[in-house]
Amino acid sequence: MEEKQSLELKPIGIIHSPYKNMGEVPHQGYKSEEISQIEVFKEFEEGLKDIEGFSHIIVIYWFHKFQGYHLLVKTPWDDVLHGLFTTRSPHRPCPLGLTVVELIAREENILKVKGLDVVDGTPLLDIKPYIPSIDEKLPIKAGWFEGKLGKERG
Amino acid sequence: MEEKQSLELKPIGIIHSPYKNMGEVPHQGYKSEEISQIEVFKEFEEGLKDIEGFSHIIVIYWFHKFQGYHLLVKTPWDDVLHGLFTTRSPHRPCPLGLTVVELIAREENILKVKGLDVVDGTPLLDIKPYIPSIDEKLPIKAGWFEGKLGKERG
Numbered sequence: 001m002e003e004k005q006s007l008e009l010k011p012i013g014i015i016h017s018p019y020k021n022m023g024e025v026p027h028q029g030y031k032s033e034e035i036s037q038i039e040v041f042k043e044f045e046e047g048l049k050d051i052e053g054f055s056h057i058i059v060i061y062w063f064h065k066f067q068g069y070h071l072l073v074k075t076p077w078d079d080v081l082h083g084l085f086t087t088r089s090p091h092r093p094c095p096l097g098l099t100v101v102e103l104i105a106r107e108e109n110i111l112k113v114k115g116l117d118v119v120d121g122t123p124l125l126d127i128k129p130y131i132p133s134i135d136e137k138l139p140i141k142a143g144w145f146e147g148k149l150g151k152e153r154g
Numbered sequence: 155m156e157e158k159q160s161l162e163l164k165p166i167g168i169i170h171s172p173y174k175n176m177g178e179v180p181h182q183g184y185k186s187e188e189i190s191q192i193e194v195f196k197e198f199e200e201g202l203k204d205i206e207g208f209s210h211i212i213v214i215y216w217f218h219k220f221q222g223y224h225l226l227v228k229t230p231w232d233d234v235l236h237g238l239f240t241t242r243s244p245h246r247p248c249p250l251g252l253t254v255v256e257l258i259a260r261e262e263n264i265l266k267v268k269g270l271d272v273v274d275g276t277p278l279l280d281i282k283p284y285i286p287s288i289d290e291k292l293p294i295k296a297g298w299f300e301g302k303l304g305k306e307r308g
Contacts, residue, residue, distance in 0.1 A: 005165075005277075006162050006163065006164055007162070007163045007164075007165070007216050007218075007249075007277070007279075008160050008161070008162055008163075009160065009161045009162075009163065009248045009250075010160055010161075010247070010248070011159075011161070011248075012247050012248060030288050040239075044225065044239075044247065046225040046226060046237065047225035047226070047237045047238035047239045048237050048239055048240075049225075049226060049235075049236065049237030049240070050236060050237050050240050050297060050298055051237055051239060051240050051297070052297075053240070053295060053296075053297030053298060053300075054240065054295060054296060054297040055291075055294050055295040055296075056291045056294060056295075057239075058252065060214075060248070060250055060252070062161050064161075071198065071200040071201035071203075072200060072201070072203060081203075082203065082204060083200065083201045083202050083203030083204050083205055084201035085194075085198075085201045085202055085205060085211075085280075085281040085282065085283075086202075086203070086204050086205050086207070086208065086283045087283065088282060088283070088285075088288075092280060093164070093166050093198065093280075094163045094164070094165075094166060094214070094279040094280045095161075096163075096214055096250070096279060096280050098212065098214070098252070098282060100288075100289055100290075100291050102291065123159075123161070125161075125248040125250060126239075126246060126247075126248045126250050127239040128239070128242060128252060129239075129240045129241065129242070129296065129297060129299060130291060130294070130296070131242075131296050131299050132294050132296065133296075134184050134242075134254075135254055135289070136254075136290050137209075137210045137254050137256065137284060140209050140210060140284070140286050141207060141208060141209040142207075142208060142209075142283065142284070142285050142286065142287075143204060143205070143206075143207030143208040143283060144204055144207060145283060145285050146207075
């Protein structure tokens, strides 16, 4: 059936981060002041036109260091088994990662960003503009995460 | 080189929406009151445990109806050519779509959601919890989108 066909993706870039392995990536990396560099391959550079106008972008990447998954998982936040799709675990059937990051600067095909919680060498799949009226939702219930990460904004 | 390898993904479900083709999908579908049904394949149902606690989820899907892309694109919002990665165009090198939706109800492996702007039959790739302290960012500049979508929240 069509909907069970495989999808083949080729990365559009590579992420250079200060974290050499997953153990070094902070669990709340979105709060980190560390700068990562997103290298968009030269052939896609034109697609970055005017991206400097955005303070935040959505980065989608491939969890390339992670094999396999479990449908119930423990997280760093408590000792309870949670449904995988209520977690941000990197072990997923489709190993796609997503982080909203702050865009600090652009130099040609290189984007310098803050708050990107990925391992050095992570393949980049897509960049989308972060648009509050589309991407922010209120009111909100954050399930079992409630109260675990604090109320402050990232 | 490792970072240029292909990634193969298999859908974890299928999205049933009221929109039979892209022309029917509203440009501001995130505001729509229409209900879509996300069918997570039975083999992944356990991964939905406790998802009812979340009012909003991030849905990642495959733009399966779209072939090819241009790095500079026009959008419904103005007559200017914008860099592809500053738009939400479905024509992308990695045809991944992303929408934050409101979770209305769950019935076993079916999630009823509001605000999902995709064509009926769209393959589902991933579901992640929407967590304001991670996914909401302020202050914000939304580049060329500024003022085009209104200031109200979705």
